[in-house]
Amino acid sequence: MAKVDTSPIMKTYNRFPVTLVKGKGSYVWDDKGNKYLDYTAGIATCNLGHVPEEIRGKVMEQFDQLWHCSNLYHIPAQQQLAELLVEYSCFDQVFFCNSGAEANEAAIKLARKYAHDQGKEEGEIVTFTQSFHGRTMATLSATGQKKIQHGFTPLLTGFRHEPFNDMEALEKIIQPDTIAVLLELVQGEGGVMVANSEWVQKLATLCKQHDVLLIVDEVQTGIGRTGSLFAYEQYDIEPDIITLAKGLGSGIPIGAILAKEEVAQSFQPGSHGSTFGGNPLAATAGLETVKYLAKEEHQLTIKKNILYFHNELRDIKDKFSLIKEVRGKGLLLGLAVEGNALDIISLIREMGVLVLPAGPNVIRILPPLNTTKAEIDYFVHQLSEALEAKSKAI
Numbered sequence: 001m002a003k004v005d006t007s008p009i010m011k012t013y014n015r016f017p018v019t020l021v022k023g024k025g026s027y028v029w030d031d032k033g034n035k036y037l038d039y040t041a042g043i044a045t046c047n048l049g050h051v052p053e054e055i056r057g058k059v060m061e062q063f064d065q066l067w068h069c070s071n072l073y074h075i076p077a078q079q080q081l082a083e084l085l086v087e088y089s090c091f092d093q094v095f096f097c098n099s100g101a102e103a104n105e106a107a108i109k110l111a112r113k114y115a116h117d118q119g120k121e122e123g124e125i126v127t128f129t130q131s132f133h134g135r136t137m138a139t140l141s142a143t144g145q146k147k148i149q150h151g152f153t154p155l156l157t158g159f160r161h162e163p164f165n166d167m168e169a170l171e172k173i174i175q176p177d178t179i180a181v182l183l184e185l186v187q188g189e190g191g192v193m194v195a196n197s198e199w200v201q202k203l204a205t206l207c208k209q210h211d212v213l214l215i216v217d218e219v220q221t222g223i224g225r226t227g228s229l230f231a232y233e234q235y236d237i238e239p240d241i242i243t244l245a246k247g248l249g250s251g252i253p254i255g256a257i258l259a260k261e262e263v264a265q266s267f268q269p270g271s272h273g274s275t276f277g278g279n280p281l282a283a284t285a286g287l288e289t290v291k292y293l294a295k296e297e298h299q300l301t302i303k304k305n306i307l308y309f310h311n312e313l314r315d316i317k318d319k320f321s322l323i324k325e326v327r328g329k330g331l332l333l334g335l336a337v338e339g340n341a342l343d344i345i346s347l348i349r350e351m352g353v354l355v356l357p358a359g360p361n362v363i364r365i366l367p368p369l370n371t372t373k374a375e376i377d378y379f380v381h382q383l384s385e386a387l388e389a390k391s392k393a394i
């Protein structure tokens with residue numbers, strides 16, 4: 001067959017025309033020596049900035065001791081990370097994997113197994129429109145976006161999609177065969193849509209009343225991103241399961257699910273597993289990340305950053321009619337703009353600042369949680385210049 005492309009990499013991504021070779025704190029450098037303020041944080045992953053000293057030290061110590069041994073043996077860092085996650089949450093047990101999709105797969109499997117253990121074998125899981133739960137077959141079937149599912153039928157059965165933030169739709173949300181509800185508290189990929197508190201609380205109450213599991217996908221919102229270690233804490237609810245990944249290892253791949261004991265016990269030897277999940281290196285990165293975020297001085301810095309950044313963005317919105325809405329929670333922020341978000345993202349990149357899209361009309365801003373006031377000021381300045389240029393061009 002004739003070659004149609006010279007790249008040996010499959011085209012699953014439309015990449016920006018930049019090659020990053022180095023990072024430190026909130027900054028990255030490309031192969032030509034250009035410096036960028038990175039307000040993408042590797043898609044909400046490098047939450048403590050690039051190569052954070054506090055994490056690097058312990059990971060390097062582990063690097064010299066043992067990289068991998070499989071989950072057939074006890075792993076001290078994994079044990080300690082699980083203990084901390086349990087201590088700082090309403091959950092009792094943890095399962096480790098390597099990514100967000102895998103965490104959601106595990107949560108879906110656990111919910112189904114728990115239902116089976118109660119004699120419910122054909123149950124369905126409710127998820128929401130515009131949600132994003134991953135790219136594996138189960139998680140893309142759970143995802144409420146046609147564009148993610150296109151070309152991959154037959155999908156997994158057992159999912160029903162309902163409208164997000166819709167009070168009226170709640171009345172019929174739980175059907176006789178519903179076993180679980182899975183949702184994001186801020187839909188990240190879906191356009192930075194924040195779940196309404198009242199709606200979430202009513203949903204959680206309905207789940208409790210009908211003995212239906214509440215699963216929160218905190219792959220993007222977790223690990224301090226929204227201003228608390230987990231976003232569910234701000235909604236005054238207690239889910240049965242949450243899933244984590246992106247920020248958990250500060251950029252080293254690790255995922256996890258946290259569950260209440262009664263649910264967690266449905267996983268027994270042979271039910272589920274992962275060769276790499278929570279391996280010594282990844283678990284050490286996770287452990288040091290959670291320890292860092294647990295420190296009060298760091299929480300104070302993050303709170304200050306959130307207040308300051310929100311104010312600055314509100315001011316920017318008042319100055320530019322191009323911006324239709326500022327939304328988000330903590331440092332998971334979205335600017336809904338008039339027209340194509342990618343145009344502005346390209347402009348601002350040429351001015352030395354990296355941000356992301358979330359759908360066609362939203363600029364997604366994900367600074368490292370420990371960014372500085374000076375960096376926020378620089379960001380706001382560059383963003384203003386880009387919006388000024390764009391406004392003139394229209």
Ligand SMILES: *Cc1c(COP(=O)(O)O)cnc(C)c1O
Nearest residue numbers: 099100101132133134188219220
């Ligand atoms: C990124 C993301 C996922 C998928 O995580 P991967 O590590 O890419 O598999 C799942 N759910 C949410 C909410 C996400 O933001």
